[in-house]
Amino acid sequence: MSPTAPNIEQLEVELGDRSYPILIGNNLINTAGSHIAPRLKGRKVIIVSDENVAPLWLPTFLKSFDELDLDVHSLTLPATETTKSFSHFERLLNDVLALEIDRKTTLVALGGGVIGDIVGFAAAVLLRGIDFIQVPTTLLSQVDSSVGGKTGINTSYGKNLVGAFHQPQLVLADTAALATLPKRELLAGYAEVVKYGLIDDFEFYEWCENNAKLLINGDQNAQRYAVLKSCQSKARIVAADERELGQRALLNLGHTFGHAFEAETGYGNKLLHGEAVSIGCINAFQLSAKLGLCEQQELIRIKKHFSQIGLRNSLSGLADESWTVERLIGHMAKDKKAEAGKITFILARGIGKSFVANDLSIDAVKDVLAQALTDAKS
Amino acid sequence: MSPTAPNIEQLEVELGDRSYPILIGNNLINTAGSHIAPRLKGRKVIIVSDENVAPLWLPTFLKSFDELDLDVHSLTLPATETTKSFSHFERLLNDVLALEIDRKTTLVALGGGVIGDIVGFAAAVLLRGIDFIQVPTTLLSQVDSSVGGKTGINTSYGKNLVGAFHQPQLVLADTAALATLPKRELLAGYAEVVKYGLIDDFEFYEWCENNAKLLINGDQNAQRYAVLKSCQSKARIVAADERELGQRALLNLGHTFGHAFEAETGYGNKLLHGEAVSIGCINAFQLSAKLGLCEQQELIRIKKHFSQIGLRNSLSGLADESWTVERLIGHMAKDKKAEAGKITFILARGIGKSFVANDLSIDAVKDVLAQALTDAKS
Numbered sequence: 001m002s003p004t005a006p007n008i009e010q011l012e013v014e015l016g017d018r019s020y021p022i023l024i025g026n027n028l029i030n031t032a033g034s035h036i037a038p039r040l041k042g043r044k045v046i047i048v049s050d051e052n053v054a055p056l057w058l059p060t061f062l063k064s065f066d067e068l069d070l071d072v073h074s075l076t077l078p079a080t081e082t083t084k085s086f087s088h089f090e091r092l093l094n095d096v097l098a099l100e101i102d103r104k105t106t107l108v109a110l111g112g113g114v115i116g117d118i119v120g121f122a123a124a125v126l127l128r129g130i131d132f133i134q135v136p137t138t139l140l141s142q143v144d145s146s147v148g149g150k151t152g153i154n155t156s157y158g159k160n161l162v163g164a165f166h167q168p169q170l171v172l173a174d175t176a177a178l179a180t181l182p183k184r185e186l187l188a189g190y191a192e193v194v195k196y197g198l199i200d201d202f203e204f205y206e207w208c209e210n211n212a213k214l215l216i217n218g219d220q221n222a223q224r225y226a227v228l229k230s231c232q233s234k235a236r237i238v239a240a241d242e243r244e245l246g247q248r249a250l251l252n253l254g255h256t257f258g259h260a261f262e263a264e265t266g267y268g269n270k271l272l273h274g275e276a277v278s279i280g281c282i283n284a285f286q287l288s289a290k291l292g293l294c295e296q297q298e299l300i301r302i303k304k305h306f307s308q309i310g311l312r313n314s315l316s317g318l319a320d321e322s323w324t325v326e327r328l329i330g331h332m333a334k335d336k337k338a339e340a341g342k343i344t345f346i347l348a349r350g351i352g353k354s355f356v357a358n359d360l361s362i363d364a365v366k367d368v369l370a371q372a373l374t375d376a377k378s
Numbered sequence: 379m380s381p382t383a384p385n386i387e388q389l390e391v392e393l394g395d396r397s398y399p400i401l402i403g404n405n406l407i408n409t410a411g412s413h414i415a416p417r418l419k420g421r422k423v424i425i426v427s428d429e430n431v432a433p434l435w436l437p438t439f440l441k442s443f444d445e446l447d448l449d450v451h452s453l454t455l456p457a458t459e460t461t462k463s464f465s466h467f468e469r470l471l472n473d474v475l476a477l478e479i480d481r482k483t484t485l486v487a488l489g490g491g492v493i494g495d496i497v498g499f500a501a502a503v504l505l506r507g508i509d510f511i512q513v514p515t516t517l518l519s520q521v522d523s524s525v526g527g528k529t530g531i532n533t534s535y536g537k538n539l540v541g542a543f544h545q546p547q548l549v550l551a552d553t554a555a556l557a558t559l560p561k562r563e564l565l566a567g568y569a570e571v572v573k574y575g576l577i578d579d580f581e582f583y584e585w586c587e588n589n590a591k592l593l594i595n596g597d598q599n600a601q602r603y604a605v606l607k608s609c610q611s612k613a614r615i616v617a618a619d620e621r622e623l624g625q626r627a628l629l630n631l632g633h634t635f636g637h638a639f640e641a642e643t644g645y646g647n648k649l650l651h652g653e654a655v656s657i658g659c660i661n662a663f664q665l666s667a668k669l670g671l672c673e674q675q676e677l678i679r680i681k682k683h684f685s686q687i688g689l690r691n692s693l694s695g696l697a698d699e700s701w702t703v704e705r706l707i708g709h710m711a712k713d714k715k716a717e718a719g720k721i722t723f724i725l726a727r728g729i730g731k732s733f734v735a736n737d738l739s740i741d742a743v744k745d746v747l748a749q750a751l752t753d754a755k756s
Contacts (some may be wrong), residue, residue: 086468093464097535100712125503128530128541129621152506157475163506164542243507334478 006237007220009228013235015242018167020149022235024227026220028174029057029135033064036133039169042104044071046096048119049078049110053137056180061110061135073099081268083114084153086162092122098367106131106169112138113273115146117160120151124166134168139189139223140274143196143230146171148238148251156336159267165243173231186216187311188274191254191281193226196233198302199250199282202352204229210279212309249356253346254280256332257369261315263331264323275312279372282306282313287368288347298350313377323376325369329362383600387606391525391613395656400525400613402605404598406552407435407513411442414480414511417547420482422449424474424499427488428457431515434558439513441489451477459646461492462531463507464540470500484509484547490516491523491651498529502544512546515555517567517601517653521574521608524549526616526629536712537645543621549607553601564594565689566652569632569659574611576659576680577628578723580730582607623732627729628736631724632658635747638709639693642701653690657750660684660691662732665727665746676728693754703747707740 006023023035044066049058054076066070075095077083096107107227109119109132116134123132134146150165178186190212197205208226214224234251241248258273258280265271282303288294306313315323332343345365348354386403401413414423423443427436432454443450443535452613453473455461475483487497487510494512501510512524530541556564568590575583585607592600611628619626636651636658663677684691693701710721721744 052706086471090464090468093540094533097533097539121503125499125540127539128528128543139425152508155472155475157472161475161505162471162503164503165506352451 007224009313011169011228011232011235012036013231015149015167018242019228020167020169020171022171022173022231023074024142024173024224025175026224027176028172029060029064029177031064032061032068032070032135032172033070035172036065036106036108037068037070037169039131039133040104040106041131042102042106043069044099044101044105045073045108046099046101046105047072047074047108047110048076048077048092048096048115048122049305050083050112050115052079053111053115053330057110057137057177062070067104072348074158077115077118080313084118084159086153086155089122089153089374093116093126096122096126101126101130103127103130108133108135110137111141112136113141116145117151120149120152120168121153121163124151124164126223129166131169132166134171135172136171136180139178139186139227140177140192141189141196142173142175142227143189143328144192144234145185147231147234148171148248149242154267158263163320171231175220175227177233178223179218183216185272185274187309188272188278189214189224190309191274191278191311193230194305195251195253195281196230196275198285198348198351199233199237199253199346199354200352201233204313205351209305212305216309235335246354247301249344250319250346250354252344253348254284254346255280256280256283256343257283260331261318264327265318271318278306278311278313279315283368283372284346285348286371287345287364288349290364290368291347294348294353298348315372317376319373319376321377323365323373325373328369329366332365382630385602386604389606389610389613391545391609392617393527393545394401396527396620398545398547398549400549400551400609401555402520402551402602402609404602405554406550407442407443407555410439410513410550411444411446411448412504414443414484414486415446415448417511418448418482418484419509420480420484421447422479422483422492423451423486424479424483425447425450425452425479425486425488426455426470426474426493426500426630427452428455428461428490430495431489431493432456433590435555436514439635442502454494455496457492462496462537463532463645464533467496467500467531467734470496471504474500474504479504481505481508484511484676486511486513488515489515489519490514491519494519495529495541496531498527498544498546499531499541501531502542507544509547510544512549513548514551517556517561517605518570519567520553520556520605521552522570522612523569524551525612526611526626527620532645536641549609551605553598553605556601557596561594563650563652565687568594568604568651568687569689570657571608572683573629573631573655574608576663576726576729577611577615577631577703577724577732578730579607580610580728582611583729585681586637590683594687625734626734627722628724630722631732632656632660632724633636634710634721635656635661636708636722641709641712642705643696644655656684656689656691656711661746661750662724663726664749665723665742666727668742668746669725672726672728672731676726680729692711693750697751699755700753703744703751706747707744710743
């Protein structure tokens with residue numbers, strides 16, 4: 001491992017012999033080769049990117065390998081909603097196999113969550129498992145999808161229904177890449193940042209309230225701290241429950257509601273994943289307040305924070321006449337985390353006091369959804 | 379676990395929290411439900427078979443679930459050479475997802491190695507991993523592919539290049555199923571049985587010499603013992619090296635040569651996998667003898683045994699003018715177990731004294747292949 005430079009944070013995701021480090025800092029892509037080289041089992045490295053990210057970052061990334069005696073290749077996938085499909089996955093596997101890989105070859109995912117998910121899954125199944133490294137270029141992928149080892153693709157039956165748990169060897173989160181993100185995407189990514197405060201860290205939630213604007217306006221220190229805290233939170237929760245049998249479900253705060261909204265909007269640009277999560281977090285606190293678990297004041301405080309920075313906190317302008325409570329509940333029941341018809345919700349006794357609720361009355365959920373739809377349509 | 383009845387052998391594959399039992403006996407398919415039920419996490423069971431096996435065994439298998447309060451479904455795949463293709467795999471995943479599975483659903487592979495491999499791989503990636511149970515119906519799959527957790531599909535670049543290590547919850551090896559196998563398939567499966575003797579068990583090799591005819595003629599006791607000893611051998615080797623980093627390579631005795639012959643014949647009916655392995659074992663001992671590692675007498679003894687029971691011990695009638703040493707070596711170098719151009723061979727210092735050789739001169743291999751081709755064409 002190359003020594004950590006100033007302004008580079010490093011944390012270790014503790015998973016026994018699958019442990020790996022995350023480096024977070026500005027301009028890590030410029031020096032990626034020197035961080036990656038010591039982690040390789042063999043000489044062959046295959047970088048997979050997409051058509052949006054490649055023009056911005058691939059040349060810089062490749063240049064960082066110039067002085068190294070490695071066999072570096074790159075592949076570029078389309079940057080569409082359907083990139084995580086079976087057909088793109090098959091093509092990726094074949095394109096990688098065409099490069100005559102062996103078990104010491106390493107794949108590198110350079111891009112957002114879609115690239116991380118499909119490349120990670122390819123690494124999980126090629127030759128029954130080869131190494132991969134994540135270089136997430138969006139805020140969402142830096143704080144969420146590059147920690148935890150979940151990889152996968154979508155099917156016509158739902159998102160991420162086919163995949164594997166496969167941990168990377170290394171994650172390089174370069175905050176410089178965030179400067180090239182559209183503001184809407186940065187904001188959506190922030191929903192997953194503030195989520196960690198809402199789950200179990202009131203102090204970090206307060207930091208978010210005070211620093212969200214700085215972060216969204218590109219302040220490097222605020223971004224590095226937010227990514228570090230988020231990765232630490234997720235790493236802690238994942239380390240305790242790698243295969244998602246219990247407490248890892250906390251990470252789904254806002255996601256069960258959010259999943260229903262994404263399914264209803266077709267997982268597209270109409271509603272970004274992070275936006276669905278921000279609305280979902282509000283709904284989770286509404287549900288908790290309705291059940292008498294948390295104070296109304298906490299809910300109001302979160303809504304206000306989201307509103308002040310321009311982050312979605314309702315279905316307003318999104319839900320039309322076709323949206324019904326029944327359809328939304330139907331989407332929730334089809335989530336792969338549902339079991340035998342039961343839906344697990346993450347509720348809260350306040351900001352930073354979330355917990356897993358397995359035996360929830362579906363009526364309370366319906367009430368919250370009905371109110372959300374009424375508000376949105378009014 | 380239901381108690382083991384008389385004439386049922388049970389062994390445990392020791393892999394920590396991935397350990398599982400193998401039951402071996404006559405008519406286990408008749409009572410499959412009672413063995414499987416205690417192993418299920420949920421109520422839903424999806425049995426996947428193929429068009430050859432389903433008419434013979436699916437009704438009996440399903441009937442064994444009659445008295446159980448379970449939600450049992452079945453799917454049947456074509457029984458062709460291309461069943462382990464990407465397109466069949468995608469269809470299988472979708473057909474399973476259409477049955478609205480959750481993480482407690484269990485898949486059951488009822489069939490030979492192809493069914494075990496594709497169903498095991500489906501279970502490995504559906505919802506990032508669900509349980510599966512193997513009910514192997516061929517000798518080859520009972521003694522080889524149902525132990526060790528290797529699953530996978532084929533690509534145009536080679537066999538099993540895409541897959542996962544995924545251990546079953548239970549294996550039921552019913553020797554009654556062997557009565558419905560064509561004799562050629564039974565013999566080919568026997569190649570993997572005698573291989574375990576050749577690797578590290580001289581006593582078992584002697585048992586094979588004395589009992590192979592009984593086994594091939596359908597003697598239940600001989601079959602049960604052969605399957606038990608084979609599974610024990612493989613389980614012992616796999617337990618010591620689950621991810622194939624070292625000693626597990628011993629299981630590839632005869633397979634590096636065999637792989638080249640299968641690639642040359644197109645992995646079809648022209649040369650069955652077990653036949654390729656039996657020729658490959660002879661070649662491995664020829665190579666060992668040529669290198670002065672083992673006595674010529676040992677080689678002659680094995681060839682004679684194979685010849686007496688009608689098991690292939692040469693390329694005779696198979697290799698024509700188009701076969702060349704260079705092409706065969708090329709196939710070997712493309713095997714996924716090859717690393718950076720180096721081929722690992724399993725050699726022997728005698729029957730039951732095999733070892734892994736990593737730094738072998740390719741010239742000796744070429745000599746053995748040249749002789750094998752000369753013999754075959756003469």
